[in-house]
Structures are given as structure tokens and as C-alpha cells.
Amino acid sequence: MPAKKKKKLNKKELAAYKKKVLAERERIIRELSRIEESINSSSEIQEASKKAYSNHLADLGTDYMEKEKNFYYASVEGQYLRSLDEALKRIERGDYGKCEICDELISFKRLDVVPSARMCIKCKSESEKNQRGR
Ligand SMILES: [Zn+2]
Structure with missing residues (x-):
């Protein structure tokens, strides 16, 4: 039986990239919270939504949250964040x-x-x- 050549990063290399991915992740999370802050502080529509939110918690509230969530995940940063999370999973599995x-x-x-x-x-x-x- 021919020995299958294993192509993997060694533990040291994985650890180094884990550090890198984690640092990158933190940077993106900071970036996202900045974006979120600027949305919350600058938009009048958001202000109106917030008022509506407190008045009609049930329906308008979820709609508002849903929109914000969609924006969050649709953004380039949000997608990048998810790809970094996936990279972390691959590091844990060792196939990064x-x-x-x-x-x-x-x-x-x-x-x-x-x-x-x-x-x-x-x-x-x-x-x-x-x-x-x-
Ligand atoms: Zn390839």
C-alpha cells in the first residue's frame, strides 16, 4: 500500500495562523461596531424606527432588527468575518x-x-x- 503523503500544516504553523486569523477577526469586529454606531447615530429613519420599536415592540421591532441584521451580514465585513470564522474551524480541525x-x-x-x-x-x-x- 503506497503511503499517502500528508499535506498539512504543522502545529506551529497552525498556531501562527490562528493568531493571525484571531487578530484579523478582532479588527473586523471593531470595524463592524463602528459601522453600526454610525448607522445608529446618523440616520433619522433609524431614530424613527427606534421610537416605533418602543411603541410596537412586537412587529416593527423584529422588522427593524431584521433589517439591521441583514445589513450586517450583507456587508463585505460581515462576509469576511464569517470566512474568518470558517478559517478558525479549519484550524481547529487541522485542515487549514x-x-x-x-x-x-x-x-x-x-x-x-x-x-x-x-x-x-x-x-x-x-x-x-x-x-x-x-
Ligand atoms: Zn487548488
């Missing part, structure tokens, strides 16, 4: 740094720039080419 398409290790150079990367640069550009072609 592996391309999910071709199973090759993603280069450290790429991971340093995009710690949440799930594909190697080759597969990434392939998938972007395919998306454009559609």
Missing part, C-alpha cells in the same frame, strides 16, 4: 491551509495576505474565470 478544490497546500505567501483563503491561487483564478464565463 489546504485548497478545497485540488487538496494542495495553499502557499504561505497567499495565506499571509488572505488568512481566510480556502483555495490555492490557481483554483481561485480558475473559479473566477468560470464565474465570469457564466
Whole structure:
């Protein structure tokens, strides 16, 4: 039986990227709370919604919260935050740094720039080419 070559980051490398992902995550969370603050303080519509919220807790309240939540998750930062959370899960599982398409290790150079990367640069550009072609 041929020995399957294991392509994995070692513990030390995983720990280093975990630190990096966590730091990046904190930065994004700070960024998001800043965005949230600016929405809450600047918008008159939001003020009106807040008043409505206290008057009609049941229906308007959920609507308002839903909108805010949607904005939060639809934002680029929100998506990035989720991809960082996924990266953390992969670190915990130990399969972080592996391309999910071709199973090759993603280069450290790429991971340093995009710690949440799930594909190697080759597969990434392939998938972007395919998306454009559609
Ligand atoms: Zn790949």
C-alpha cells in the first residue's frame, strides 16, 4: 500500500495562523461596531424606527432588527468575518491551509495576505474565470 503523503500544516504553523486569523477577526469586529454606531447615530429613519420599536415592540421591532441584521451580514465585513470564522474551524480541525478544490497546500505567501483563503491561487483564478464565463 503506497503511503499517502500528508499535506498539512504543522502545529506551529497552525498556531501562527490562528493568531493571525484571531487578530484579523478582532479588527473586523471593531470595524463592524463602528459601522453600526454610525448607522445608529446618523440616520433619522433609524431614530424613527427606534421610537416605533418602543411603541410596537412586537412587529416593527423584529422588522427593524431584521433589517439591521441583514445589513450586517450583507456587508463585505460581515462576509469576511464569517470566512474568518470558517478559517478558525479549519484550524481547529487541522485542515487549514489546504485548497478545497485540488487538496494542495495553499502557499504561505497567499495565506499571509488572505488568512481566510480556502483555495490555492490557481483554483481561485480558475473559479473566477468560470464565474465570469457564466
Ligand atoms: Zn487548488
